[in-house]
Amino acid sequence: MNYRIITRIIGRILCVEAAFMLPALVLSLCLHERGAALSLLVTIAACAVIGVLLALVKPKREGFYARDGFVTVGLAWIVVSLFGAMPFFLSREIPNFMDAVFETVSGFTTTGASILTDVEALSSGLLYWRSFTHWLGGMGVLVFVLAIGPITSGEGGNAMYLLRAESPGPQVSKLVPRMRRTAMILYAIYIVMTVLEAVLLLCGGMPLFDAVTTAFGTAGTGGFSIRATSLADYSSYCQTVTAIFMVLFGVNFSIYYLLLIGQFRRVFKSEELRAYLAIIVAAVLIIALDILHSYQSFGRALHEAFFQVASIITTTGFATADFNAWPELSRMLLVLLMIIGACAGSTGGGIKVSRFLLLIKSGKRSLAQTLRPNSVKLIHMDGEIVEDPTVSGVRSYLVLYCLIAGISLIVVSLDNFSFDTNVSAVMACLNNIGPGLDAVGPTANYASFSLLSKLVLTVNMLLGRLELYPIIILFSPSAWKK
């Protein structure tokens, strides 16, 4: 394992984190929030100093392979989260360190689960930083470093492994031959869309701070809001804009690149996109009909259903209604949407629509082969053949996912909350949604869980965002063996 290169990359990431904290510091200074400003300053200094020291490490050999990529991603996210939690902890706005880490990891992994009982009591600087972690974690910390960082000769090859390890989805492909340019294009699209949403929200009368933090939360499909009532108190226009953008951010970014270069036919061929949109439409209709009796008109019900479906399937987690109070059909449907998740190659979480499609196709093939043992069937996706290693990879992923969910459930149940609470808490964290049902519903928070549960849920959030392997590798002894 090439520890030196790993150290150097983590150093660079810390420097990036320090730089990104600066706007929060400036905001706190302008608003005379002494405590927040001081803690931000200390954190920025610590990140910068340690980051620069680590980044100066010179590699002794150039080898950097898949294993190094995974370890780098896992370690980087943990380090970034720990440092990112410091402003909250040092300023005493979140006095318990585990709570601060939970909140920060929830930010970076774009989960949006909160332990705060009173969001609006937080200083603006910290509220900004909290929402910004969504934005940075959404597209990926490492992708950012790849896109803008200085490159030395060896890193062309390293980049591939890093991108693969951090990017969600069963198959990661590049947009253009060079990895760095792919990363830059992704971030460019990401930035443009974020700004667009913020502008549209501003036009709807939302205050600047709210618009910016909401845009951050949407872009990363995170879900942190600066209001205790999430997005329930904003105008219908703002809610609709947010809902539409949530759906947009849940689409594979390669689609946007294809649109940009004019390849519309390939966009239509994307089965994942079609399935994603179909699921959304179906779910919205079913839920709207189900909750009709609670609302004045079909239009209102449709609006609420659309927002929630968009929020849950993209694993964002904003809420405009207490869906915990909705009928069972809607609740169950929402839980199912939580698990399915958004498209691969987007900022959303969950198992991903493409994996589900592959599983279904693989299931159909198994059925056909049981009926006719000698038949040879290949699995196609978007007109191309999907190879067996990819398919079995998806199956293994699902098995691992269930195992992790199961173990987490057992540990969390120690706190003696209800079945609904436990299952939805684990699901919400593992799939990076945020709010669940019952005691962790959209109007509640995660504050009452024990330290152990919070730890387990934090690990779940990391596992979910990084798609299991980078974190598991950190704990597996064989990864560290020569």
Next chain:
Amino acid sequence: MKIVIVGGGKVGRTLSEQLAREKHDIVLIDNSREVVSELSAELDIMVMYGNGASMHTLQAAEVGSSDLMIAVTPMDELNFMCCVIARKLGCPNTIARIRDPEYHEQLYFLREELGLSMTVNPEWTTATEINRLLQVPGFLKRDSFAKGRVEIVEIVVQPDSPLCGMRLPDMHRHLKVRVLVCAVERGNSVSIPDGSFTMQAGDKIYVTAPTGDLGELLRGLGIRSRKAKDVLLIGGSRIAQALSSMLIRSGARVKIIESSPERAAKLAELLPEATIINADGTNQTLLNTENISQMDAVITLTNIDEENLIISMYANWLGVPQVITKINRLEYTDVFRDKGVDCVISPKQLCAQSIVRYVRSMQNLSGSSVITMHHLVNNQVEALEFLVTDSTLNVGKTLSEIRLKPNILIASITRMGRVIIPGGSDTIEKGDTLIIVTASDRVILDLNDIFELDG
């Protein structure tokens, strides 16, 4: 530049690696799924699965908007087709690998009619390179620049050589000719030496000298320069065939040992003046029967690297003056250099090198483009030839005034046909051709990249 490469074999892979390092956008097409998944994980390029001659695949690879298409599949005919179709789709430059000697004769016609920019024939290139080495023995490697006027040659400092213990500035006094040591390989490390460097036995030094002075250089070093008269080739491959024709034409006596009876018969038919032996070249008794120890040169050309290495080591041990080994997998050459197998030829590397040189010459950046490029010391050092133009900085200054970036050396200056091995008081003028030697981890695309920026 956007480059499409068809064929992910040895040459395709080497090319992709090298060109991706030089920041080109590469798309590689191969019709094996394993190769595609392997290479897409290892290299910073786009890899596609498909048939390189199919229009559909080439269009998906955006050949029409690419600058260059290189076809290096194992089949000559496929390479032709890829290039022709690429041309028709709008790619301005195409390079095809053609191995079959039968097509070699019609190469000129093929290039003209089919619009190929360049053809590469690895076997032919290898044979030519070996032939050049055999012409002037004593050097492990020769690379020529400035239209053949200057060469960088590789020499081993033998224990009994007068160079042992000599400091670089003293070389001039001992040898009658002006030369420059531009790189040294000692053990595993390569460096660009400065004036305080002292040579030791076992060092491999890279010396820049005017071509005409090479003979004098050898005499000054006490190395006997005798053209190889009796040459033994182990393995009757296409390279052996091409090499034999060249050697026979220059009056050498050639003996080929080939293990396959059919191939031996074919060779006997094609090369009536050579002695063809049908036997196993790894058999020591046979080699002794054929007087291996009395040969002037032994060239191992079988398809198996390991056999070539063993036979070469044996020949070295016997004291054969010149032993040249063909190796496909270059990763282990460093290991064998200490054992005396230091003159190594790799067909895929020569092929890739000539293509990369062509690519470099296609890039006309601000006029200071690379004219020639060679890799030395197993790819760790590069020697580049540049033309000094109006846009070059520091024109008219003396070398002692100019500050170069670290690990870069100006190895020679050619001015109006005259070769100057530079010292501190020499200047660079417009119209000069410079040879720059640098460590390979730095890619120098423009002559101005070598200068240390002031301020």
